[in-house]
Amino acid sequence: MRKIFLLLCALVCMVSAYAQNSLKVRVKDKQNNTALADATILVKGTNIILKSAADGTANLNNISNGLQTILIRNVGFEEQKLMLTFPFTQNEAIEILMEPAEDELEEVIVSSTRTSRSIQNTPTRVETIELEEIDEKSNMRPANVSMILHESTGIAVQQTSATSANASIRIQGLDGRYTQLLKDGYASFGNFASGLSILEIPPLDLAQVEIIKGPSSTLFGAGAIAGVVNFISRVPREKADLSFILNQSNVGQTNIGAFSMQRGKKFGYSLLALANFQKAYDVDKDDFTELPKTNDFTIHPKVFIYPSERTMITIGNAFTKSDRTGGDIFVINKGINAEHQYFETNNSTRNTSTLDFSYKTAEKDLLKIKTSFNYFKRGISIPDYKFNGVNYNSYTDFSYLKTLKNQSLIFGGNLVYDKFSEQNQEPVLKKDFTTRTAGAYAQHTWDLSEKLKLESGLRADFVNYFNASYRQNEVFILPRVSALYKFDDHWSSRIGGGLGYKTPTLFTEQTETFQYQNLLPLNHVKAERSFGGTADVNYKTAISDDWMLSFNQMFFFTRINNSTILLQDNDGNFSFGNTREPVRSLGFETNAKLIFHEHFKLFAGYTFTDAKANYLPVIQTIRLLPKNKLNLALLYEKESNFKMGLEGYFTDRQYLYNNQQTNAFWEFGFMAEKVFGKISIFINAENFTDTRQSRYKSVVNGSNLTPTFDDIWTHTEGRTFNGGIKLKL
Template structure:
């Protein structure tokens, strides 16, 4: 049966509503032409950009915020080639994987600012609310030429809304059967000289134990985000944007009795995460003529996190400074961008002794050039190169490295119906102690980095796109993409909790290759069907035996059916298939289906929505208990599917 389903899915060659480039979008082609990209720095429309960029538009973001208003995890979860991987059984921390590679190889940006990596990586996707977003841009494959270290698997840029002359006011109220409550407000407006945007979101989650094993699947949590931005429209068409994003959270998971206050020798296990994040940003742009412009961006971010687990505590402060200055020149059929940036990432371990002090600093200076050339209506190139000088280390060692990172992309518009994009480049990732593996044991008994150097990659993507009209009312499009990444000098985990864990480079490479196929059918902009299939083959020569990398399913299928009557209602049915996954201990998981349903009804400026996620109640505890060992000193299995089971939520939205 499973083979038949997979074969059928591959014949459909498809994807779901989210993020596909110009041939796999939620809008019709004339609307696609107007999508302006920010992640490629060239401010081109998506149809004329040689770099392969997938976008998730405002309509799709609005739908997914109904399902999970707290954060952007649901938006990304349903895209082909992307997995939101839970890293903790009790606190539900998570990271983002692209094309089978660990989360640390994905560069997460908010409006182009990289302040979500390293120590913050395991919580970053949980601390970005969707309410103020207008689109999400995804570049899969090496993107270090544009964004430096950390963009080996790709880049995800969450782009915020900007103010318009008409006031924009959005209020959202949501509640779920798991004990989740959300209250969010987004407002914006501008006049000729000044504008503003303002986001406030409060999330409250009650401790939740679906399998009645006395341990949380969802932690008791309280989170608050406040993000104001002020826009100044200056003489000479110059713009100045000043913002400050503040987020605080307190997540307490573990023994249910402990959380409820019934603490005893038996009921003593807990995992608490306290976080504080503040990011101040400044953006300035000014045209010098109709064809040239200068842009400056700067951000300073503080991320403070405390982890407590029974008789162990870890506390650290991550400071990140980012600045980027660029100049662009538009010529007939060409665009040139010259720039440089400086990035510092300093982590201070505030509790541990010298033997386990994980303090680490990275300083990077870089310069880049990008050239986009429309050779003809058929052929377009986007080429670039970056030179980075990096210095990093701690009290045990320091290291300096230099990187030259070329990148090339080509767009072939073979006909109005056929097009293709091909691209590739180099990438690197500076050492970090904060990986998905070390997050899983809260960095206990982890020794400081010593003698570890940067990981390096080479990779690329190639796709083919086809779109057509079937009759007068049916839009059809299909996209097929191949991807390949080779990762050298990988940093891998060794040791044990008794002798102590260590991180060290290996001289054996990791390979990730495969393809994604996405298809879309739209009937009169009313009925919409999306299908997707992802094949991922990720293997590492340093893993004994068959070399299979854990928690990477070979096959994944996405199926979406939507019906929408604008300003009246929308409804959708979703189905996702995830194939067998290999665990670190060598065992294999079961394949599973995940089904969901949503409905939203509009009443003028108000709308009400209901949503059911995972209504087959797929969860890991149905296959095997996640918690092992003594009740007051448990161990936890790796998380490979849902832990919270079936969920229901509903709410009200108001838009002005």
């Protein structure tokens, strides 16, 4: 009997030790007492983890007896911790009040789809580069946004000039003219105004960069065949924000910038001012610059007016002046003589005035009217040739967003006027061109269930474009559809596709390389048309308390019909014409992110791109396009204290326009930043292994008097070291 009694006691103890308990919590925002959905609740040291529901509640089961630590996390809020001893008796849910994090991180809201949804609930696939990464890349290159985009999977910043260092953006292997660049939703960087655009967009006032890959013409019209890159500016808050940056590099670049913003009850403001100075730099001592002598200045004030809680008016004006001189370094430093005469100057003035009016007709309904006027003037000079042109662009858009219980509908229209005028040119070569567009669009987003969300849209554009040689009217009907399916808390998938178009333009990556010399006006060239889509699978999970893993696999396809190609006649003149042979790009992108204890972050991205132009003879692969690219980055960060990172990038072989293949290459970078209160000091070593094109073959051919230049396929300036100071008040 005694043995049986002891055995029963042991069994009771064992059952008690391994008893399973439940816990119910409700997560709320402490500031406004509203429920927080998708907050992460986990039991430390176990695999018990789940997300809060729409009403903020979560039920945790299978919790063992004893003292347990419950962690509650949500983006933009401080982590909360509960210490509870189980068994635990509760009659109602424990209320968890989340306090906003000091760094004011917020849930990622995308504006490029016009619905202002969180990125997790947007059927259209949108990639975001957030403020933290923008701030990090600004340390590397405060002058412009090229570094932000260069290191993104599936995007390439293609240098188009050996002496001026001008560049364009390629998405999924397609030429830069197929990517639409926006600043706060304004299309001010198209056609001739795309010249020097990447070099004239500063990153200091950016809050977020949104990237939509694949045809996006339904909401954005012409030029969004490969995708859209939208640079989103910061908006003022009640707490004043004032920051300064001073940067110096070993290649002779100096950057001095400031950004300030604050909101009052009825008025707010933001102000960006940036000056960049670059000395002429010749790294390989061949007498020709890899980096031109440059003086840039940008000032961008914005005024925010709040007549009521429902109304906001924003008035802004961005002005940029840039002077760049490259070529023979002796000419730049000492002037022309008998042996040194080649130079290339680029002088540009860009001014963009904007006006936004927003009115909330209901809690979630929004009427929005926005208009802009853009003036861009650029002059190019080389020996015995000058090019001068002015581009005028006006853009007006009006839209209304109606939000229902499980649906949102946005409809609107826009008017676009774009005119280019060349100055001081003989009539036969005068490149004047005007495009006028009137469009109407509608988009419907429908949450069919918690798992399935659909988005469909339709645009109709009437386009009239003309010059002295011809006039063309075209109508484009552009449908687009996308879907998001959430399998569970870990797996989700998006698929989408649509049509697109691009009106004719003389200003492409190829024509930029010869400064538009002997380029004939457009004549009977029609718009290019496209169709394509993307599909992806996402996975994210907490491996344990300290490890987080996310993974994305995306596939893409785009086909361009009626594409325009550059032709050369027997007299050496260049012209554009349409071809029946298509251009198509297909491939996939793989992205993975591993986070350890919120301090160590490992990023890996791989891009495979197979892009071909059927009109090309012999080798149809699109030029200056690597089939394989690999991005690797390891970052250590201790919040508001210290960060450092190591990056590595592999680029596969590329075909040049002469059908030769380049070498594959690696490049590596290192950065570090230390924060001392309101002051931070940063250093950066970009391409510290000194990968550059002149190590394989001289970029410059011929004599100093009549040089020619190879296609640019990798770094020309070699390694770059820079460091500086930032002050945030």
